Amino acid sequence: MATSISMPSSSFITLTPSNSNSRRHRRPFRTAMASLDQRTYSPGVRISEGNGGLPKVSLSSHHGSEAEIYLFGACVTSWKVSNGKDLLFVRPDAVFDGKKPISGGIPHCFPQFGPGPMQQHGFARNMSWSISDSDNVEGDPVVTLELKDNLYSRSMWDFSFQALYKVSLHSKSISTVLTITNTDKKPFSFSTALHTYFCASVTGASVKGLKGCKMLNKDPDPSNPLEGKEEREVITFPGFVDCIYLDAPKELQLDNGLGDVITIRNTNWSDAVLWNPHLKMESCYRDFVCVENAKIGKVQLEPEQSWVAEQQIAIG
Numbered sequence: 001m002a003t004s005i006s007m008p009s010s011s012f013i014t015l016t017p018s019n020s021n022s023r024r025h026r027r028p029f030r031t032a033m034a035s036l037d038q039r040t041y042s043p044g045v046r047i048s049e050g051n052g053g054l055p056k057v058s059l060s061s062h063h064g065s066e067a068e069i070y071l072f073g074a075c076v077t078s079w080k081v082s083n084g085k086d087l088l089f090v091r092p093d094a095v096f097d098g099k100k101p102i103s104g105g106i107p108h109c110f111p112q113f114g115p116g117p118m119q120q121h122g123f124a125r126n127m128s129w130s131i132s133d134s135d136n137v138e139g140d141p142v143v144t145l146e147l148k149d150n151l152y153s154r155s156m157w158d159f160s161f162q163a164l165y166k167v168s169l170h171s172k173s174i175s176t177v178l179t180i181t182n183t184d185k186k187p188f189s190f191s192t193a194l195h196t197y198f199c200a201s202v203t204g205a206s207v208k209g210l211k212g213c214k215m216l217n218k219d220p221d222p223s224n225p226l227e228g229k230e231e232r233e234v235i236t237f238p239g240f241v242d243c244i245y246l247d248a249p250k251e252l253q254l255d256n257g258l259g260d261v262i263t264i265r266n267t268n269w270s271d272a273v274l275w276n277p278h279l280k281m282e283s284c285y286r287d288f289v290c291v292e293n294a295k296i297g298k299v300q301l302e303p304e305q306s307w308v309a310e311q312q313i314a315i316g
């Protein structure tokens with residue numbers, strides 16, 4: 001069944017979440033593992049200790065789908081539909097030490113995509129987010145995570161901001177809405193991406209939907225990307241791939257080469273990135289491809305303005 005994403009037509013909005021058909025718990029707190037189990041969340045939303053003792057939110061829908069999200073980096077590390085097959089990939093070299101970003105699942109790149117004045121892909125993927133809200137909408141669990149500036153983020157990017165990340169699990173899809181709000185008194189700008197790792201057989205995987213897009217190919221020289229236009233209907237991963245697609249469409253299709261066709265829809269994520277490290281990660285490159293929704297050109301926000309973007313990945 002096709003599911004549509006309904007989003008405000010403007011990319012800059014003020015958030016007013018509401019849902020009459022929901023069972024919501026709003027409990028802002030900063031995570032401390034000892035106190036986590038005393039909190040209650042909406043049905044289908046549970047918190048427990050994950051790898052490395054890091055707090056992990058588990059979502060289970062009444063349809064049998066499941067997802068896991070680490071508060072460290074607000075990283076969705078697992079998404080399973082009712083057949084129990086995990087469609088996301090976590091690299092075998094991923095560490096869960098609360099310092100290094102979790103390599104796999106859906107890491108955030110914010111407030112910078114790629115290399116730049118601050119660390120690669122910014123700091124959001126290696127900070128602890130908190131739970132600001134949980135909900136259950138007709139049997140589907142929803143959790144909203146929040147990140148605000150602190151001394152660490154300000155040491156790299158001296159702005160006051162709020163990031164809200166709402167993750168909703170459905171029977172055959174998972175959607176994420178990222179809202180960045182300028183809570184500062186001065187404007188700021190950022191680039192961002194959701195660096196999604198999909199389980200795949202790299203020799204059978206392919207992506208459709210990018211034909212005609214302007215490309216910035218970081219292969220062979222990442223510091224001097226080659227401009228071009230994508231001519232292929234079906235893009236495969238025969239070797240190292242690291243390519244930005246500007247003004248990508250709202251819907252891409254990934255055939256993971258493992259028998260699944262995954263539709264990746266978005267609202268307001270204007271760009272896309274394909275990445276597979278090939279022999280640079282010899283132990284695991286055969287088992288995943290990254291298809292990333294991104295905002296490569298800078299988003300500029302005035303004080304109190306918000307930017308909102310949604311990604312939905314769906315199967316079947």
Ligand SMILES: O=P(O)(O)OC[C@H]1O[C@H](O)[C@H](O)[C@@H](O)[C@@H]1O
Nearest residue numbers: 114120121218242273274275290
């Ligand atoms: O290893 P990471 O810091 O997670 O980055 C992994 C990759 O992310 C993106 O896909 C970039 O386009 C690549 O150039 C980068 O190598």
